[in-house]
Amino acid sequence: MNIVVLVKQVPDSGADRSLRPDDNTVDRGSAGNVINEMDEYAIEEALKVREAHGGEVTVLTMGPDRASESIRKALSMGPDRAVHVLDDALHGSCAVATSKVLAAALGRLGADLVICGAESTDGRVQVLPHMIAERLGVAALTGARRLAVDGATLTVERQTEEGYEVVTASTPAVVSVWDTINEPRYPSFKGIMAAKKKPVQTLSLADLGIAGSEVGFDGATSTVLEHTRRPPRSGGTKVTDEGSGGVRLVEFLATEKFV
Amino acid sequence: MSEVLVVVEATREFGVKKVSLELLTLARELGTPAAVVLGGTGVAQALAGKLGEYGAVRIYAAEGAEIDDYLVAPKATVLADLIARVRPATVLLASSQEGKEIAARLAVKLDNGILTDVVALDADGTATQVAFAGSTIVKSKVSKGLPLVTVRPNSLTPTPAAATPTVEQLAVTVGDADKLARVVQRVAEQQGSRPELTEASVVVSGGRGVGNADNFKLVEELADLLGGAVGASRAAVDSGFYPHQFQVGQTGKTVSPQLYVALGISGAIQHRAGMQTSKTIVAVNKDAEAPIFELADYGVIGDLFKVVPQAAEEIRKRR
Ligand SMILES: Cc1cc2nc3c(=O)[nH]c(=O)nc-3n(C[C@H](O)[C@H](O)[C@H](O)COP(=O)(O)OP(=O)(O)OC[C@H]3O[C@@H](n4cnc5c(N)ncnc54)[C@H](O)[C@@H]3O)c2cc1C
Ligand SMILES: Nc1ncnc2c1ncn2[C@@H]1O[C@H](COP(=O)(O)O)[C@@H](O)[C@H]1O
Numbered sequence: 001m002n003i004v005v006l007v008k009q010v011p012d013s014g015a016d017r018s019l020r021p022d023d024n025t026v027d028r029g030s031a032g033n034v035i036n037e038m039d040e041y042a043i044e045e046a047l048k049v050r051e052a053h054g055g056e057v058t059v060l061t062m063g064p065d066r067a068s069e070s071i072r073k074a075l076s077m078g079p080d081r082a083v084h085v086l087d088d089a090l091h092g093s094c095a096v097a098t099s100k101v102l103a104a105a106l107g108r109l110g111a112d113l114v115i116c117g118a119e120s121t122d123g124r125v126q127v128l129p130h131m132i133a134e135r136l137g138v139a140a141l142t143g144a145r146r147l148a149v150d151g152a153t154l155t156v157e158r159q160t161e162e163g164y165e166v167v168t169a170s171t172p173a174v175v176s177v178w179d180t181i182n183e184p185r186y187p188s189f190k191g192i193m194a195a196k197k198k199p200v201q202t203l204s205l206a207d208l209g210i211a212g213s214e215v216g217f218d219g220a221t222s223t224v225l226e227h228t229r230r231p232p233r234s235g236g237t238k239v240t241d242e243g244s245g246g247v248r249l250v251e252f253l254a255t256e257k258f259v
Numbered sequence: 260m261s262e263v264l265v266v267v268e269a270t271r272e273f274g275v276k277k278v279s280l281e282l283l284t285l286a287r288e289l290g291t292p293a294a295v296v297l298g299g300t301g302v303a304q305a306l307a308g309k310l311g312e313y314g315a316v317r318i319y320a321a322e323g324a325e326i327d328d329y330l331v332a333p334k335a336t337v338l339a340d341l342i343a344r345v346r347p348a349t350v351l352l353a354s355s356q357e358g359k360e361i362a363a364r365l366a367v368k369l370d371n372g373i374l375t376d377v378v379a380l381d382a383d384g385t386a387t388q389v390a391f392a393g394s395t396i397v398k399s400k401v402s403k404g405l406p407l408v409t410v411r412p413n414s415l416t417p418t419p420a421a422a423t424p425t426v427e428q429l430a431v432t433v434g435d436a437d438k439l440a441r442v443v444q445r446v447a448e449q450q451g452s453r454p455e456l457t458e459a460s461v462v463v464s465g466g467r468g469v470g471n472a473d474n475f476k477l478v479e480e481l482a483d484l485l486g487g488a489v490g491a492s493r494a495a496v497d498s499g500f501y502p503h504q505f506q507v508g509q510t511g512k513t514v515s516p517q518l519y520v521a522l523g524i525s526g527a528i529q530h531r532a533g534m535q536t537s538k539t540i541v542a543v544n545k546d547a548e549a550p551i552f553e554l555a556d557y558g559v560i561g562d563l564f565k566v567v568p569q570a571a572e573e574i575r576k577r578r
Contacts, residue, residue, distance in 0.1 A: 013392070013528070013532065014528055014529065016394075017392075017394070017395075018391070019395060024397075037510065038510070094372065095363075095366070095373065096367065096370070096371075096373065099367060121509060121510075122391075123390075124375075124376065124513075125359065125373075125375045126359045126360070126363075126375070127359055127360070127362065127363035127373065127375065128363075130360045130364050131363045131364070131366065131367050134364045134367040134368065135367055137436050138439065139330075139439035139440040140330065140332075140440060142330070142356070155443075159504050160445075161270065162270055162272070162445075162447050164448070165442050165444060166443050166444040166446075167330060167440050167442050167443065168440075168441055168443055169439050169440045169441070173439070173440075180503050220403075221366070221370070221401065221403035222373065222399055222400065222402055222403075223399060223400050224399045225385065225398040225399055225400055226397075227390075227395055227396065227397045227398070228396050229394065229396075230389070230393060230394055230395060230396050232394075232553075232554075233535070233553070233554040234554075235553050235554060235558065236555060236556035236557055236558070237556070237557050237558070238547075238552055238555070238558040238559075239557075239560070240547070240560045241559055241560060241561025241562070241565065241566050244569075245543075245559040245565070245566040245570075246565070246566045246567065246568065246570035246571075246573055247569060249541065249543070249557065249559050249566065249570045250570050250573040250574055250577070252541070252557040253485075253518075253541070253574075256518070256539055258485060258517070258518050259577060
């Protein structure tokens with residue numbers, strides 16, 4: 001099975017993150033950058049499918065130069081190769097344009113199964129899997145907490161607000177995974193060494209037949225007008241329980257009309 | 260005035276979700292509110308009363324197995340056709356998984372911009388979003404096509420404004436490409452009478468400090484006394500104290516209730532990401548240095564096993 005995992009490099013969600021003052025895009029320069037956490041689960045799931053059914057796992061990333069750090073990290077977990085869509089014209093791309101680029105790259109790779117994270121921690125938009133599936137005309141099984149592969153039939157269990165549902169589709173398909181699906185492996189020393197030699201192909205927009213005007217700021221379908229830092233919340237009253245903490249808590253709730 | 264389409268979400272048990280009533284309330288400020296109901300046969304009839312109560316002047320209904328038996332693709336197709344026909348001023352959806360997914364497909368079909376997790380929307384289409392764990396406020400706009408916006412639950416207060424909606428049944432003509440992801444089973448898991456986590460106006464959450472699954476009864480008891488939903492930190496979920504669908508934070512649900520109560524939760528940045536915009540925050544933690552106190556409007560430094568039962572008792576007394 002030809003499996004492609006979508007991996008995005010994002011600013012570390014544990015650090016202070018911000019938008020750039022000059023052009024309102026995510027500041028990918030200052031914060032420490034990491035693989036989007038949910039994508040590590042996607043990589044793990046892809047490796048499991050490969051282990052059970054054979055085939056190849058390709059990592060696909062669209063991002064600036066330094067996204068190559070995350071590509072190497074991803075490869076050290078075990079995928080076979082990577083494709084990096086890199087082009088200066090991509091800076092400022094909206095989700096709609098990003099999906100166009102990733103779909104074009106996936107078309108070239110001829111994936112049977114695309115696995116990605118359910119959402120990224122920077123934008124938290126949760127839209128890419130369906131956008132890509134819509135463009136490729138394939139099924140999207142999103143938010144999987146369990147994936148079973150039986151020949152060309154995929155069965156996914158997904159959490160819903162009322163419980164869960166079981167959904168099936170045939171390959172080719174896009175599956176997005178939630179962090180309950182598995183426990184991602186740590187790269188071994190051997191894996192890290194091997195990753196250095198794995199092939200990483202770089203593709204430009206021209207390679208994908210996409211004009212610069214279709215992406216980036218020129219092609220953006222939405223615009224950030226401005227951003228401001230929200231003043232941090234300040235702590236309020238703090239009391240130490242000396243036997244009446246519960247009562248005092250309720251007194252506070254009563255003044256706020258919650259009781 | 261142009262129509263503003265509100266894509267309705269409902270649950271089998273409770274009917275129209277609160278967020279959809281919030282969307283209708285918002286739609287009334289932006290144009291003529293029209294609800295779109297997509298689901299199994301008879302669903303529009305069942306929801307019409309409530310939708311009218313909140314001002315829906317028209318209900319567009321697309322019903323049947325062709326819609327209900329698949330993931331969102333058929334819904335997006337029906338909506339795209341409707342949008343092409345009625346040319347609404349704005350399309351509003353809930354910022355739920357389903358709302359975002361329908362919007363995602365619509366954006367591609369219409370080559371239209373999309374804004375998610377919006378907390379306010381002006382008449383000129385300027386949207387307010389909260390980014391990066393609540394630390395940044397962003398103003399943004401769709402620059403290509405109509406405002407296609409998913410709105411976060413609890414962003415505004417739903418207010419009734421009675422209307423008598425006319426119901427228009429839409430023809431459902433979806434192709435094979437929309438029927439690729441088939442739902443073969445839906446399993447309801449008992450939630451009891453508690454409100455849905457993202458919609459609740461009160462959320463009581465427990466963390467690792469709660470100690471074990473059994474002790475979560477304490478959290479549930481306080482939630483029930485306050486008419487709220489139960490949430491959990493990731494550490495509590497990972498330790499098996501409470502199911503994953505109740506996780507609040509970066510990799511869980513984002514909640515923005517009137518009141519958030521954190522019990523035995525340290526307040527790590529990833530947890531804050533999901534609750535930072537709550538109106539009032541209350542915390543009980545035995546560690547005076549716990550970061551949760553930096554954002555708590557009222558904090559009790561103490562053992563939750565003493566403080567919470569006493570608080571529960573006090574609430575009962577005051578009834
Ligand atoms: C990429 C990423 C994503 C993450 N996503 C999330 C997420 O979505 N949601 C989330 O919550 N976390 C998330 N985390 C984890 C987060 O960093 C913290 O580890 C987690 O929130 C800690 O949970 P906790 O506060 O329950 O546990 P702890 O940090 O262990 O805190 C327990 C607290 O309980 C207090 N306590 C103990 N006993 C008592 C008692 N008897 N009475 C009163 N207080 C007591 C302690 O003083 C302590 O402050 C994420 C982490 C990463 C790296
Ligand atoms: N620039 C990108 N390159 C590769 N994959 C991406 C990119 N952006 C998003 N993705 C994938 O799409 C998933 C959902 O992202 P999002 O819709 O942005 O929340 C992520 O978890 C990634 O797997």
